[in-house]
Amino acid sequence: MPHASRSSAPTRASHGSVLDDLGLRIADGVLAPGTVLTLAGLEEEYGVSRTVIREAVRVLEAKGMIESRRRIGVTITPMSRWSVLDPVLIRWRLSGSTRPQQIVALTELRLAIEPVAARLAAQRASELERAEIGRLAGLLKQLGDAGKGDSEEYLSADIAFHDRILEAGGNLMLTAIKQPIAEVITGRHNAGLTPAHPLHGALHNHVEAATAIVRGDADGAERHVRGYVETILAEVRAEQ
Amino acid sequence: MPHASRSSAPTRASHGSVLDDLGLRIADGVLAPGTVLTLAGLEEEYGVSRTVIREAVRVLEAKGMIESRRRIGVTITPMSRWSVLDPVLIRWRLSGSTRPQQIVALTELRLAIEPVAARLAAQRASELERAEIGRLAGLLKQLGDAGKGDSEEYLSADIAFHDRILEAGGNLMLTAIKQPIAEVITGRHNAGLTPAHPLHGALHNHVEAATAIVRGDADGAERHVRGYVETILAEVRAEQ
DNA sequence: TTCTTGCAATAAGTACGATCATTGTGGCAA
DNA sequence: TTGCCACAATGATCGTACTTATTGCAAGAA
Numbered sequence: 172m173p174h175a176s177r178s179s180a181p182t183r184a185s186h187g188s189v190l191d192d193l194g195l196r197i198a199d200g201v202l203a204p205g206t207v208l209t210l211a212g213l214e215e216e217y218g219v220s221r222t223v224i225r226e227a228v229r230v231l232e233a234k235g236m237i238e239s240r241r242r243i244g245v246t247i248t249p250m251s252r253w254s255v256l257d258p259v260l261i262r263w264r265l266s267g268s269t270r271p272q273q274i275v276a277l278t279e280l281r282l283a284i285e286p287v288a289a290r291l292a293a294q295r296a297s298e299l300e301r302a303e304i305g306r307l308a309g310l311l312k313q314l315g316d317a318g319k320g321d322s323e324e325y326l327s328a329d330i331a332f333h334d335r336i337l338e339a340g341g342n343l344m345l346t347a348i349k350q351p352i353a354e355v356i357t358g359r360h361n362a363g364l365t366p367a368h369p370l371h372g373a374l375h376n377h378v379e380a381a382t383a384i385v386r387g388d389a390d391g392a393e394r395h396v397r398g399y400v401e402t403i404l405a406e407v408r409a410e411q
Numbered sequence: 412m413p414h415a416s417r418s419s420a421p422t423r424a425s426h427g428s429v430l431d432d433l434g435l436r437i438a439d440g441v442l443a444p445g446t447v448l449t450l451a452g453l454e455e456e457y458g459v460s461r462t463v464i465r466e467a468v469r470v471l472e473a474k475g476m477i478e479s480r481r482r483i484g485v486t487i488t489p490m491s492r493w494s495v496l497d498p499v500l501i502r503w504r505l506s507g508s509t510r511p512q513q514i515v516a517l518t519e520l521r522l523a524i525e526p527v528a529a530r531l532a533a534q535r536a537s538e539l540e541r542a543e544i545g546r547l548a549g550l551l552k553q554l555g556d557a558g559k560g561d562s563e564e565y566l567s568a569d570i571a572f573h574d575r576i577l578e579a580g581g582n583l584m585l586t587a588i589k590q591p592i593a594e595v596i597t598g599r600h601n602a603g604l605t606p607a608h609p610l611h612g613a614l615h616n617h618v619e620a621a622t623a624i625v626r627g628d629a630d631g632a633e634r635h636v637r638g639y640v641e642t643i644l645a646e647v648r649a650e651q
Numbered sequence: 652t653t654c655t656t657g658c659a660a661t662a663a664g665t666a667c668g669a670t671c672a673t674t675g676t677g678g679c680a681a
Numbered sequence: 682t683t684g685c686c687a688c689a690a691t692g693a694t695c696g697t698a699c700t701t702a703t704t705g706c707a708a709g710a711a
Contacts, residue, residue, distance in 0.1 A: 185694070186469070209662070220695040222462070225664090226469040229426070233470045233499070241663045242703040255583045256496040259473070279527065280584045287523035343495045344520045425665070450692065460666040465693090481692045482674045 185219045190227040191263075192217075197236050198260060199267030202247050209244040234260055261351045265358070271411045274355055277348075278404045282397065284348055285333070288340035289380060289396035293389040296339035301385045304339065307332040308381030312374060320369040326360045332377065336384065336396070364410065373402045425459045430467040431503075432457075437476050438500060439507030442487050449484040474500055501591045505598070511651045514595055517588075518644045522637065524588055525573070528580035529620060529636035533629040536579035541625045544579065547572040548621030552614060560609040566600045572617065576624070576636070604650065613642045 193213075196202045213224045228245055231237045235252045239245050254260060264273045296304070307328055314325045330353045337346045359365055376399035383391030433453075436442045453464045468485055471477045475492045479485050494500060504513045536544070547568055554565045570593045577586045599605055616639035623631030 211662080220693095222465070222694060222696095225462070226466055229466045229470055230473045233473060239663065240703080241701075242661055242705095244662065250583065251586075253583075254497060254587065256587045257494060276582050276584050279531065279582050280524075283523045283527035283585065284520075287519065291519065342516050342519050343490065343493075344516050345523065346491075347494065347496045449690095462665060462667090479692065480674085481672075482676095482690055484691070 185217075185223040186226055189213075189217050189219060189223055190230055193227055194231060194234075194236070194259065194263045195267060197231070197247055198263035199269065204247045204249045206247045207244045208246075213245070236260070256347070258347075258350050262354065265351070265354060274358075274407050275404075275411060277351055277355055278400070278407050280348060281352060282400045282404055284345050285336065285400050286393040286397040288337045288342070288345045289384060289392040290389045291341060291345070292336050292339035293384045293387050293392040295341045296384060300335060300339040304332065304335050304381050305385045307335065308378045311369075312378050315369040315374045318367045321360070321363070321365050321367045326357065326365075330356055332381075336380075339384070359407075364406075370402060373399045376402070425457075425463045426466055429453075429457050429459060429463055430470055433467055434471060434474075434476070434499065434503045435507060437471070437487055438503035439509065444487045444489045446487045447484045448486075453485070476500070496587070498587075498590050502594065505591075505594060514598075514647050515644075515651060517591055517595055518640070518647050520588060521592060522640045522644055524585050525576065525640050526633040526637040528577045528582070528585045529624060529632040530629045531581060531585070532576050532579035533624045533627050533632040535581045536624060540575060540579040544572065544575050544621050545625045547575060548618045551609075552618050555609040555614045558607045561600070561603070561605050561607045566597065566605075570596055572621075576620075579624070599647075604646075610642060613639045616642070 193202075202208075210221060210224050210228070213228075214221055217224065228237065228239055232239055234254045234257050236248060237245050238248050255264075261273070261277070264270070265277075292300070292304070310328045311325065311332060314320065314322065314328065319325055333352055333356070334346075334349050337349050337352075340346065376395045380392055380395035380399070383389075383395060433442075442448075450461060450464055450468070453468070454461055457464065468477060468479055472479055474494045474497050476488060477485050478488050495504075501513070501517070504510070532540070532544070550568045551565065551572060554560065554562065554568065559565055573592055573596070574586075574589050577589050577592075580586065616635045620632055620635035620639070623629075623635060
């Protein structure tokens with residue numbers, strides 16, 4: 172028996188919602204790899220036209236999540252072929268049941284990317300960028316010392332700090348993980364996982380990293396950024 | 412006057428070829444950010460139906476390369492919003508006029524990812540994976556010493572070596588860059604940029620990295636992998 | 652029995668025309 | 682000048698029809 176229609180009322184923004192729902196279900200494993208669907212079935216299930224289903228399927232296919240073959244249908248592909256760095260896919264996986272593992276995987280990715288971005292930033296950042304990174308580090312320190320590590324202000328300064336470093340690295344491939352990182356930071360903040368008084372070592376590393384970037388010390392920048400990402404990684408691994 | 416049709420003969424595999432051509436033109440800057448197209452115009456230009464154009468547009472939209480708005484048309488978005496880690500987009504950029512910059516950017520990404528993957532591999536790899544990595548390093552050494560650094564055999568062993576390390580790291584987000592890396596390695600090989608006698612230091616680093624992974628020495632693995640990626644980075648920067 | 656060949660069924664791929672929905676723009680009135 | 686409103690442009694969705702590739706199965710040959 173086919174699934175019941177998921178949208179009793181005529182849905183707005185069909186493409187987006189179908190894509191999002193399908194993507195979520197696949198990313199979360201509800202539709203396991205190997206599962207075979209048909210366009211006709213999806214058409215009925217979502218109560219939308221062929222066009223909408225096809226476009227959603229094409230997008231998912233472009234992300235490597237499904238494979239469409241004549242005479243067979245639409246097959247969910249094994250996770251090893253997914254474009255796991257795709258921002259949208261990362262969001263889907265962060266909102267599914269595998270969120271904890273995703274956060275660890277993403278933090279490992281941060282451990283790879285951020286120190287190198289910091290090194291490049293120390294070499295390439297403009298004066299404006301250096302000043303801004305220094306300013307943000309000072310703000311973080313000030314807020315942290317004042318016991319406001321769990322405030323909205325700290326959160327936005329934290330995100331901005333990491334964003335500016337990634338940007339100052341001057342390599343778009345390194346800045347590409349900005350958004351997922353911001354989402355993880357925000358998620359941890361909203362879950363109450365960021366203490367009012369940040370760990371002294373981590374805060375110190377932030378300030379030192381900024382100082383190193385400002386004065387063009389590539390080794391120092393890399394080392395201190397690695398230092399605080401390792402702190403975060405230890406935390407998220409412990410939380411799992 | 413609209414462009415002449417690009418396909419006089421009724422094209423096979425319409426979706427793929429339209430997507431590829433459009434993606435290439437955007438990635439290469441032939442269609443610059445800000446350029447506005449219309450579905451009708453594309454339909455006529457490629458001589459295919461709306462269905463095909465729409466699906467290609469959706470996929471490019473999912474990659475952040477274009478934005479489709481009613482009453483306006485389809486606009487090429489600024490590069491800062493592209494999903495530059497998308498394997499297909501990387502391939503497009505590697506085959507366009509910006510190939511040299513892409514190779515440098517990708518190698519900087521390797522400098523971030525591979526050492527961390529090697530560290531994780533030293534901690535997590537299975538016995539089978541360790542053995543395979545050791546075997547491949549031995550093969551590379553043997554071929555390199557024999558002056559076969561420019562052979563097909565060396566090329567495939569080199570790619571396999573890097574792939575196995577990324578896989579053994581056990582983090583899909585780190586393995587995601589396998590394919591682009593392989594393409595760059597292959598491209599440099601085919602361009603005659605890999606010498607028959609590989610640089611002694613680089614070869615040594617490969618062997619030492621493998622040894623470190625085999626014996627579970629995370630620091631050593633990370634250090635030696637970073638060593639040879641830095642060598643490669645210096646080379647590709649010099650080639651630019 | 653076993654292998655090849657061809658037919659038929661299936662489901663995706665492509666095409667087309669109609670209609671809906673949104674939104675920028677220009678005109679008109681206050 | 683300002684603000685409201687109607688119009689038109691264009692993507693979004695729909696439904697249908699036709700095309701093509703793939704696969705399974707059956708019939709026939711070896």
